Amino acid sequence: MDRRGFVRLCTGSAAALAAGILPTRAADFADFPKVRLTDAKGAPLKASALSSGEAYVFYYPYRSVPCFLINLGKRSTARTELTADWGSYSWPGGAGPQKNVVAYVAVCSHQLSYPDKDSTVIHYSASATELSGKPGMIICCAHASVFDPAAGGKRLHGEATEPLASIRLEYAPEDDALYASGLEGAQLVERFFKVYKRDLLEEYGAGVYNEPVRDTAAAILLSEYTKSVNSC
């Protein structure tokens, strides 16, 4: 993992954070192997053909870390400045022909709920829900948190205090291809690995759960990935 992506909070940094001075960072987004997004069968995904009705799930930057790939449809995106407990960074906006395709680590920044094959409490809802009040939000029903995928995964409501960790996407217009190439929010992935270690070791095995993804990553619709999507 690129060390530029890491911000280690030591006592000094925490004090600086508290004083309103943020730690200096060389760059936003840590680089990871550039990976082409494909469908379940391995055929390259076309950005202009992505469904905007629900999110896709793909693993990145490690084999056990689920991410959402979302075509925001009519919602537009813009570069957004975000402040997280790991530092300040700039989210570049969406990718794709309309710059409205985005990706985030599908792990709630509050208490790490994520989609598994059986069910998920965290999901993207293209239409407004009781909780979100507006269309196009990522919602975690466990403790009622709402995040805005058009604004870098910024937290809008609920018990989460930090934004979602974001994935840097790159678009190749010549073949309408999407690539994942970076992560902002390494701290969250570290927490994920620590908290779920027993489960991850059981499901993937040592050395596999935290192996970087290379070459391609298959993205499948959330409703196909899991049996039950919670709505709230």
Added chain:
Amino acid sequence: MNDRVNRRDFLKLGGATVAGSAAALAGVATNAAAATATVNVKAALPKAKGPRLVVVGGGTSGLTIAKYAKKEYPKFDVVLVEKRDMYASCFSSNLWYTNLVNLEFLADHSFLDAARNNDYIHFNATVTGLDRDSRTVVTSEGEINYDFLVIAPGISYDYGRIGVTDPETITTLRTAYPGGFISTTEHVTIRRKILEMESGVFVQTVPSGNYRCLPGPYERSCMIASHIKKNKLKAKVLVLDANPDITIKKEGFHAAFNELYKGILEYKNSSGVTGVDLEKKILKTEFDSYPFDDAAIYPGVRAATLIEYLGLADPKSPQKEALISQLKYNVIGDERVYVTGDSRPHPYSKSANTANTEGKYVAKVLAARAQGKDISWYSPRTVCYSMVNADPAEAISVDAGYILNKEGTAVAGFSPDTKLFENRDVARGKATFEWARGMYRELFEA
């Protein structure tokens, strides 16, 4: 489907609120009444490396405050004092009764790991006294000096509220027909009763007042009824509710009672227990008598008796809750000592999510005050799931906030963004488990 919880529902909980505020103006909790036994045996703890925050109670409130006070102000030297030797949550325990979760789900969480993950000291002892003049907490393992003290000891039962005052009857009630809202051993017993059930009437009582876990008794009744239905037992659940109606998520619970458990669960409102005949196994209400075969008798709730023993109870509080600032939680007249969690007098729902979100706020208050500052009040949040069907697992939920009165001096009601989700479904059932898993991660992980 959205249902506003109305002000009348809310104020039913808050009998103590007005009394608490008035008492707050009337006087301060005195130190003289505190049980003290300063025997000069120091607790075997390292010397404090910064201002020492002692947190008494390793339930949801205490675990949250120990973690977050340290996060908010790393200079704090935090010590968590907990009397239990191991942890098991009261939240989600109803789900264990019908094996929707196992005991590991509730109990595979280590105080030791929580402390190490969150950079505080865990100390296994029972608090037996408090001397606020010398800022000393006396425990069964020695004295601890504090700079700041949080006491979060939870609740105790008040059998007087169901017309029972003799120690003989109280002892039988709490051992043979436990309420199941305090200790894990009660849950073990109630679960055994359910799994061994063959026939007869099982009574679940619901107390009046601001009792711990408003939906808990109704959820448990649903779990028992679901078990009876699944196993085709010749048995019935009788819910004797002291309140005029179901106290929370009432549409969702009524729907479950009527649609899922007709002929199995009978709900009786305004049927508070006023007496018990243990020999004949009869529960008496104001107008009726109800024979029972087995029961979980949940009497009234009061703040943990420790609050009273330490001289911190509000004499005017009907539930003997602490005499503390409504907005800042400190003992009136003493900004070094705080009471949080279910021993609080506020009309908040006594629940894990409330204690957790409140705890994060109190952690900020402590951090600010340790640095000579202060912060403005903001509301805790009650996100709460109730399983109304076990087969399949379906749940309803609420997401509630709170607001202050016009003067900004006391909690007065639910916030306008409070939402009820009362159409039971499987997805919400799954969210019920995830809510709990998230709570364990919150309390025990970094």
